[in-house]
Amino acid sequence: MDMKTKTRSSLISYQPAGQFEETRFEKIHNVIFDTSQQGSIEVAKEISNLIRERASKGQNCVLGLATGSSPIKVYEELVRMHREEGLSFSNVVTFNLDEYYPMEKGNIQSYHYFMHQHLFDHVDIAPGNIHIPDGTVSIEEIKEYCRSYEKKIEEEGGLDFQLLGIGRTGHIGFNEPGSHHNSATRDITLDHITRVDAASAFKGVENVPRKAITMGISTIRNAKRIILLAWGQNKAEVVKATIEGEISSEVPATYLQEHGNATFVMDKEAAAQLTRIDTPWLVGGCSWTEDLTHKAVTWLSMAKAKPILQLTDKDYNDSGMSDLLNLELSSYEINIKTFNRLQHTITGWPGGKPNAADSNRPERAEPTKKRVIIFSPHPDDDVISMGGTFDRLVAQGHEIHIAYQTSGNIAVADHEALKVAEVANSIGETPLFSKVIKDIQAKTGEDFDSELVRKVKGNIRRAESLGATRYFGIPDEQVHFLDLPFYETGAIKKSPLSEKDIAIMNNIIEEVRPHQIFAAGDLADPHGTHRVCLEVLFESLRRLKDEFFMKDCWVWLYRGAWHEWEIHEIEMAVPMSPEQVLRKRKAIFYHQTQKDGVMFQGEDPREFWVRAEERNKETAHKYQTLGLASYAAMEAFVRYHF
The missing domain is CATH 3.40.50.1360 (Rossmann fold)
Structure with missing residues (x-):
C-alpha cells in the first residue's frame, strides 16, 4: 500500500469534536489537547x-x-x-x-x-x-x-x-x-541553540557535548x-x-x-x-465572541501600525474581518469598545483604589487594605516579574506576604557557595564549613550537591531575598520560605508533586487568608519549576475554594523572565515611573548570585534585570502604539478564575 x-x-x-480542522495553511495532520x-x-x-x-x-x-x-x-x-x-x-x-x-x-x-x-x-x-x-x-x-x-x-x-x-x-x-x-x-555537530537549550541539565552550556550520534x-x-x-x-x-x-x-x-x-x-x-488558532479570521468565518473581537482589533491595529481609534472600514474588510464589521455596523463602534476595554486595564492601584468607583477598574476598591500573598517560584521571580507592582502595593498600605515556593539552591554556582564557606572559615575555621569546602572541591560534573551544600546554597538565596524584601519595606515575619519538597532533589529533575507540597501551600493560604494572590503564570520556564509551582497553587485553590475566606480572594497571574502576556490577554496593566523602574532594578540586584552569568539563562543572553526592564518598556510601548497613554514601563497581569 x-x-x-x-x-x-x-x-x-480520541480528540474532542472540532479540535482538528485542516486549513489551507496546514501541511501536517495535527491534534490539539488541552x-x-x-x-x-x-x-x-x-x-x-x-x-x-x-x-x-x-x-x-x-x-x-x-x-x-x-x-x-x-x-x-x-x-x-x-x-x-x-x-x-x-x-x-x-x-x-x-x-x-x-x-x-x-x-x-x-x-x-x-x-x-x-x-x-x-x-x-x-x-x-x-x-x-x-x-x-x-x-x-x-x-x-x-x-x-x-x-x-x-x-x-x-x-x-x-x-x-x-x-x-x-x-x-x-x-x-x-x-x-x-x-x-x-x-553530527550540535547547533548552538540546541546546546543552550540543554545547558540547564549540564549546569552550563560549556559542559554540553558538541557532537551527537x-x-x-x-x-x-x-x-x-x-x-x-x-x-x-x-x-x-x-x-x-x-x-x-x-x-x-x-x-x-x-x-x-x-x-x-x-x-x-x-x-x-x-x-x-x-x-x-492565532488569527482564525484569516482562515474563514468566525464566531465573534467579545474576547476574539478584542484580540482581532488589537492585532489589526498593530498590523496596520495605526492607533485603534483610527482604524477604518477598509482596514477591517482588507484583513478578512468584514463579517465582524457587518455584525457591529461600523468600525467606529468596534474601535471604541476595544479602546475602552484596554483603557480599563490600566491602573496605578493594583490593590484597588480606595473610595473610588471600581466598575471600570481591574481590582475592587474594598477592602481598602488587603492581605496579599505574592507567590514566587524561585527566590527572585517576585522582583523580576512584578517588582514595580510589589513596590506600589507596599506603598499603598496593603499587608504583603511573600511566599518563595522553592529554595532555588540548584541555581547557585559552586564558586558562590565556596566563597561563602571560605569567608566563614576565615573568621574562625569550623568543621561545618570545612566540610562544605571539601564537598564542593570533591564534586565532579556528574555529581549532585551534598545535602549540606544544598543547605548553604539555599541559605544564600534566602539572604538575597531578604535583602530585596527589606528594601521594599516588608517585615521579615511576612516573608515565607516554603521549600516545597518536589524541588529538593539536588538535580534538575524534580520529584512529582505530593500531598506534602499541597499541604504546605494550603497552610500558607489558610494562615494569611488573602484578598489577593499573585502567582507566576509563565509556563516557558526552561526547567519546569514555574509550571509545577502553578500546578500546586491550582490544586490548593481547588481544595480551598469553598472556604469562607476564599470567597473574597482574587488571583492574578504574572509572567516571568522569559515571556510576557499578549496585549489582548492583559487584564491589569500597572504603569511604572522612571523612578520605579530604577527601584525595581535595585531590588533585582540584591539577588547577586543570579547576576553576571546566571546558571539557567535559557535562550536569552541578557541578564534578568535587562530582560525585565525591556519587556516592561515594550508593554508600555504597545499600549502607546494602540493609541493609549504613554508610560515609561508597565507590568502586566491576567486574572485566574478558580
Missing part, C-alpha cells in the same frame, strides 16, 4: 494498542523512541499500563533516536540513563531488544557503527512507530538545520507511523514553521510534510501560533 494512502491511527478518534497529560495518555494508548496487536499475531513491535522532556509522560503512562493493565513489552524491540557524543552510559545526562530511568527499568522488555546509540565508540569506529545501527533496524523489518520531539531549531532527533532528507544514522532524516521517515510531541509555548514558533512553512533543510521537521502517516500531537500552548 502506498504510504500516502494509509489510514491514520485511531488517535484522531494539556500535555491528556495528549501523552492518548499517544501511550496508540503505542499499547500497536504492541498488543503485534503480539496477537506473534510478531515483534519495533518502536523508535525519543528522549527529552516531551515523551516523559508517555513513558509514565506505558509503565502504568504495564503494572496495572498487564501490558507486556516481551515482543517489543526499541531503537532510540540519538545520544550525545562522547557520553558514558552511566552518566546521568546520557540518554541510556534516561531511557532506563523512565521506561526500561520498569517494564519486561528483554535487554537484548534495547538499542541506544553508543556514545563511547571511538571516533575511528563511528561510521561503521552507524551503518550497523541502520542495518539492525532493517533486519527488524523497519520501524513500526517513531516517537519524536522537536527542538527550537526544528531538529528531530539531532538532525540539525542543514540536514539532508536522505541522511542516515551518523555523527543521531538517526537520519531518511531513517525517521521510513517509519510506518510517526507521532511528534510538542508541549508548551516555547515550541509554538517552530510548530507553526513546521506545519505551515515550506519544506526546508533549515527546519528539518518540515520533511515530515512528505510522510503520509505523521501526526503532531500538541497542547494548546504549542499550537497557539497556528493561523487557525
Whole structure:
C-alpha cells in the first residue's frame, strides 16, 4: 500500500469534536489537547494498542523512541499500563533516536540513563531488544557503527512507530538545520541553540557535548507511523514553521510534510501560533465572541501600525474581518469598545483604589487594605516579574506576604557557595564549613550537591531575598520560605508533586487568608519549576475554594523572565515611573548570585534585570502604539478564575 494512502491511527478518534480542522495553511495532520497529560495518555494508548496487536499475531513491535522532556509522560503512562493493565513489552524491540557524543552510559545526562530511568527499568522488555546509540565508540569506529545501527533496524523489518520531539531549531532527533532528507544514522555537530537549550541539565552550556550520534532524516521517515510531541509555548514558533512553512533543510521537521502517516500531537500552548488558532479570521468565518473581537482589533491595529481609534472600514474588510464589521455596523463602534476595554486595564492601584468607583477598574476598591500573598517560584521571580507592582502595593498600605515556593539552591554556582564557606572559615575555621569546602572541591560534573551544600546554597538565596524584601519595606515575619519538597532533589529533575507540597501551600493560604494572590503564570520556564509551582497553587485553590475566606480572594497571574502576556490577554496593566523602574532594578540586584552569568539563562543572553526592564518598556510601548497613554514601563497581569 502506498504510504500516502494509509489510514491514520485511531488517535484522531480520541480528540474532542472540532479540535482538528485542516486549513489551507496546514501541511501536517495535527491534534490539539488541552494539556500535555491528556495528549501523552492518548499517544501511550496508540503505542499499547500497536504492541498488543503485534503480539496477537506473534510478531515483534519495533518502536523508535525519543528522549527529552516531551515523551516523559508517555513513558509514565506505558509503565502504568504495564503494572496495572498487564501490558507486556516481551515482543517489543526499541531503537532510540540519538545520544550525545562522547557520553558514558552511566552518566546521568546520557540518554541510556534516561531511557532506563523512565521506561526500561520498569517494564519486561528483554535487554537484548534495547538499542541506544553508543556514545563511547571511538571516533575511528563511528561510521561503521552507524551503518550497523541502520542495518539492525532493517533486519527488524523497519520501524513500526517513531516517537519524536522537536527542538527550537526544528531538529528531530539531532538532525540539525542543514540536514539532508536522505541522511542516515551518523555523527553530527550540535547547533548552538540546541546546546543552550540543554545547558540547564549540564549546569552550563560549556559542559554540553558538541557532537551527537543521531538517526537520519531518511531513517525517521521510513517509519510506518510517526507521532511528534510538542508541549508548551516555547515550541509554538517552530510548530507553526513546521506545519505551515515550506519544506526546508533549515527546519528539518518540515520533511515530515512528505510522510503520509505523521501526526503532531500538541497542547494548546504549542499550537497557539497556528493561523487557525492565532488569527482564525484569516482562515474563514468566525464566531465573534467579545474576547476574539478584542484580540482581532488589537492585532489589526498593530498590523496596520495605526492607533485603534483610527482604524477604518477598509482596514477591517482588507484583513478578512468584514463579517465582524457587518455584525457591529461600523468600525467606529468596534474601535471604541476595544479602546475602552484596554483603557480599563490600566491602573496605578493594583490593590484597588480606595473610595473610588471600581466598575471600570481591574481590582475592587474594598477592602481598602488587603492581605496579599505574592507567590514566587524561585527566590527572585517576585522582583523580576512584578517588582514595580510589589513596590506600589507596599506603598499603598496593603499587608504583603511573600511566599518563595522553592529554595532555588540548584541555581547557585559552586564558586558562590565556596566563597561563602571560605569567608566563614576565615573568621574562625569550623568543621561545618570545612566540610562544605571539601564537598564542593570533591564534586565532579556528574555529581549532585551534598545535602549540606544544598543547605548553604539555599541559605544564600534566602539572604538575597531578604535583602530585596527589606528594601521594599516588608517585615521579615511576612516573608515565607516554603521549600516545597518536589524541588529538593539536588538535580534538575524534580520529584512529582505530593500531598506534602499541597499541604504546605494550603497552610500558607489558610494562615494569611488573602484578598489577593499573585502567582507566576509563565509556563516557558526552561526547567519546569514555574509550571509545577502553578500546578500546586491550582490544586490548593481547588481544595480551598469553598472556604469562607476564599470567597473574597482574587488571583492574578504574572509572567516571568522569559515571556510576557499578549496585549489582548492583559487584564491589569500597572504603569511604572522612571523612578520605579530604577527601584525595581535595585531590588533585582540584591539577588547577586543570579547576576553576571546566571546558571539557567535559557535562550536569552541578557541578564534578568535587562530582560525585565525591556519587556516592561515594550508593554508600555504597545499600549502607546494602540493609541493609549504613554508610560515609561508597565507590568502586566491576567486574572485566574478558580
